[in-house]
Amino acid sequence: MTLDQVIWRAGGCHCGAVRFEAALPQMVKAQACNCSLCEKLGFIHIITPESRFRITAGADRLTRYTFNTGVAQHLFCATCGVKSFYRPRSNPDGWSVNARCLDAFQQDGAGALDIRIEPFDGRNWEANAAALAHLSHEPEAQQAS
Numbered sequence: 001m002t003l004d005q006v007i008w009r010a011g012g013c014h015c016g017a018v019r020f021e022a023a024l025p026q027m028v029k030a031q032a033c034n035c036s037l038c039e040k041l042g043f044i045h046i047i048t049p050e051s052r053f054r055i056t057a058g059a060d061r062l063t064r065y066t067f068n069t070g071v072a073q074h075l076f077c078a079t080c081g082v083k084s085f086y087r088p089r090s091n092p093d094g095w096s097v098n099a100r101c102l103d104a105f106q107q108d109g110a111g112a113l114d115i116r117i118e119p120f121d122g123r124n125w126e127a128n129a130a131a132l133a134h135l136s137h138e139p140e141a142q143q144a145s
């Protein structure tokens with residue numbers, strides 16, 4: 001398996017209305033953020049480029065929450081309230097998928113998610129956000145730079 005190889009992983013909200021897929025590498029790097037919102041939600045971020053994410057069901061069921069600068073588009077299922085993914089302020093050109101909402105997150109054995117969760121200091125967002133910017137760059141652009 002090369003570094004570029006990805007697996008399309010499915011996931012969704014609790015009631016099943018909202019479904020998505022994200023193309024992720026074999027070993028997934030994720031961030032556990034301590035900002036005011038993520039800490040309450042337990043959201044574990046997997047930031048993906050635009051081309052590696054797609055909503056497969058329930059786009060019309062999403063409700064939006066914004067605060068502070070209003071750049072981040074916090075989307076959640078209007079029925080069950082689960083936030084499976086959103087447009088993050090750090091990466092408005094891409095998506096942040098909630099690792100906890102991937103079907104593979106709680107799976108064991110074959111097909112289980114190989115995930116490395118690192119802390120992200122979102123309480124000091126201004127000082128740290130730039131470190132995440134590259135995560136939503138398209139793969140071609142990453143190779144070129």
Ligand SMILES: [Zn+2]
Binds near residue numbers: 013017018077079081
């Ligand atoms: Zn739902």
